[in-house]
Amino acid sequence: MKKPFVTKKQVQEIAGKYPTPFYIYDEKAIRENARRVYSAFSWNKNFKEFFAVKATPNPRLMQILMEEGCGFDCSSETELMLSEAIGAKGEDIMFSSNDTPAGEFVYANKLGATINLDDFTHVEFLEKAIGKIPETISCRFNPGGVFKMSNGIMDNPGDSKYGMTREQLFEAFKILKEKGAKRFGIHAFLASNTVTNEYYPTLAGQLFELARDLQEKTGAKVGFINLSGGVGIPYKPDQEGNDIEAIGNGVREQFEKILVPAGMGDVAIYTEMGRFMMGPYGGLVTKAIHEKHIYKEYIGVDACAVNLMRPAMYGAYHHITVLGKEDAPLDHIYDVTGSLCENNDKFAVERNLPEINNGDYLFIHDAGAHGFSMGYNYNGKLKCAELLLCEDGGCELIRRAETARDYFATFDCIGVYDDLDRIMKKKGV
Numbered sequence: 001m002k003k004p005f006v007t008k009k010q011v012q013e014i015a016g017k018y019p020t021p022f023y024i025y026d027e028k029a030i031r032e033n034a035r036r037v038y039s040a041f042s043w044n045k046n047f048k049e050f051f052a053v054k055a056t057p058n059p060r061l062m063q064i065l066m067e068e069g070c071g072f073d074c075s076s077e078t079e080l081m082l083s084e085a086i087g088a089k090g091e092d093i094m095f096s097s098n099d100t101p102a103g104e105f106v107y108a109n110k111l112g113a114t115i116n117l118d119d120f121t122h123v124e125f126l127e128k129a130i131g132k133i134p135e136t137i138s139c140r141f142n143p144g145g146v147f148k149m150s151n152g153i154m155d156n157p158g159d160s161k162y163g164m165t166r167e168q169l170f171e172a173f174k175i176l177k178e179k180g181a182k183r184f185g186i187h188a189f190l191a192s193n194t195v196t197n198e199y200y201p202t203l204a205g206q207l208f209e210l211a212r213d214l215q216e217k218t219g220a221k222v223g224f225i226n227l228s229g230g231v232g233i234p235y236k237p238d239q240e241g242n243d244i245e246a247i248g249n250g251v252r253e254q255f256e257k258i259l260v261p262a263g264m265g266d267v268a269i270y271t272e273m274g275r276f277m278m279g280p281y282g283g284l285v286t287k288a289i290h291e292k293h294i295y296k297e298y299i300g301v302d303a304c305a306v307n308l309m310r311p312a313m314y315g316a317y318h319h320i321t322v323l324g325k326e327d328a329p330l331d332h333i334y335d336v337t338g339s340l341c342e343n344n345d346k347f348a349v350e351r352n353l354p355e356i357n358n359g360d361y362l363f364i365h366d367a368g369a370h371g372f373s374m375g376y377n378y379n380g381k382l383k384c385a386e387l388l389l390c391e392d393g394g395c396e397l398i399r400r401a402e403t404a405r406d407y408f409a410t411f412d413c414i415g416v417y418d419d420l421d422r423i424m425k426k427k428g429v
């Protein structure tokens with residue numbers, strides 16, 4: 001059973017100060033999980049987790065992860081700026097971008113970030129952009145075909161836009177080495193949201209063999225192997241979660257089987273997890289404001305897909321707990337909807353839930369990664385606040401809710417923004 005990390009009483013108190021909807025994150029659990037990750041890979045001397053900023057781009061949360069030893073995986077200019085803003089430096093930043101504008105390579109290089117090249121043509125593109133090839137450089141690999149594990153096909157790299165072919169990778173290493181690169185990395189992301197302890201070890205086995213061959217054939221010194229993201233979380237209550245300790249051990253077995261005999265026991269393992277670091281430790285809290293009985297039973301809440309897009313976008317399951325009714329029988333069947341003029345704006349479809357009354361608070365689980373960050377402003381909806389449930393039990397506002405002023409700010413070029421005070425006055429705010 002999934003249990004929210006806040007109670008109805010806590011939420012009532014918080015909502016008195018910060019109206020729903022809001023995101024809330026659990027500091028203690030974030031820290032404990034990060035420590036489990038570091039412990040699982042403690043056998044590897046220079047292991048580092050580069051938190052995938054896109055999952056939860058909030059500087060306060062990034063700061064917490066930085067205190068736990070994490071660096072940051074960025075793929076855009078603003079993500080780099082966020083990392084810079086909280087004091088992340090140099091090789092604490094991984095720049096795993098794709099289709100990268102030249103200016104972003106320039107900025108990443110200025111920060112001293114490790115640049116992970118998505119494509120063979122980016123070797124030349126990067127050199128043109130920054131006037132050199134950095135000493136530390138990484139390349140992203142795409143093996144093509146399908147990615148299989150013992151329980152079947154996991155994903156379809158042959159269909160994915162990322163990374164270089166094997167041949168391109170060998171060629172890229174040769175050229176980068178000639179141009180002065182000294183410390184090389186390889187990176188691959190072959191399956192998303194895997195809930196099996198086998199994913200990282202299987203991927204690691206393939207990358208370790210590749211790294212060994214690359215070093216042997218090109219003489220390029222492989223300094224790190226980046227297993228990237230893809231370690232998933234159990235969104236459904238009957239799913240069993242990943243055991244990060246077992247995953248760490250599985251990677252270690254491959255490391256000792258493949259890299260150590262090749263004299264590559266000093267290679268650092270990097271990860272770029274987003275979902276696993278933050279997903280379970282953030283929830284979206286929303287209030288039931290309408291019930292509707294037509295051909296189906298609907299509960300209308302004050303959040304919508306703008307706040308959490310995953311269900312609308314790919315039918316993703318997010319578990320819902322009605323706060324204060326944790327033990328009530330699930331004897332009602334509801335569609336839980338938001339207010340967008342889009343019929344896919346539903347947090348749950350035909351879900352068994354306890355009876356929901358107007359004013360009830362719903363806790364939407366596992367929204368801590370790829371939740372708030374996917375938000376948008378369709379229907380002129382504004383993004384909600386983010387709160388941190390602190391280790392000491394307090395509650396901290398870590399991102400205020402958007403206001404109409406934020407929405408209007410980009411119209412400053414046509415004078416509409418200047419008129420906002422008059423409009424706001426009329427609206428009574």
Ligand SMILES: *Cc1c(COP(=O)(O)O)cnc(C)c1O
Pocket residue numbers: 052054055073096189192193228229230231272273274275276369
């Ligand atoms: C999205 C992404 C990640 C994080 O993925 P999760 O599934 O959240 O762990 C890591 N690296 C890269 C390059 C990504 O694009």
